[in-house]
Amino acid sequence: MKKYTIMSKIALVICSGLIALALINGATGFINSTISFSGTVICIVGLLIAILAITILERERLKRKIDKS
Numbered sequence: 312m313k314k315y316t317i318m319s320k321i322a323l324v325i326c327s328g329l330i331a332l333a334l335i336n337g338a339t340g341f342i343n344s345t346i347s348f349s350g351t352v353i354c355i356v357g358l359l360i361a362i363l364a365i366t367i368l369e370r371e372r373l374k375r376k377i378d379k380s
Contacts (some may be wrong), residue, residue, distance in 0.1 A: 314373060315369050316369070316372075319368075322365055323362060323365055326358045326361050327362070329358055330355055330358050333354045333355050333358070334355070337351035337352075379380065
């Protein structure tokens with residue numbers, strides 16, 4: 312993760328923070344009590360897919376950068 316771009320690092324931090332908030336909301340209902348458990352799970356899965364996509368794209372970018380050198 313040391314060689315990721317600044318935008319990717321920011322996106323990963325935001326996604327991680329939102330996952331934490333979704334978990335807190337799912338457990339306590341503090342942020343929004345009307346969201347159901349399935350809505351929380353869908354939110355977490357979507358954010359995990361975003362993290363996975365960012366990771367894959369950064370690996371491909373680094374691989375292309377190494378191949379050019």
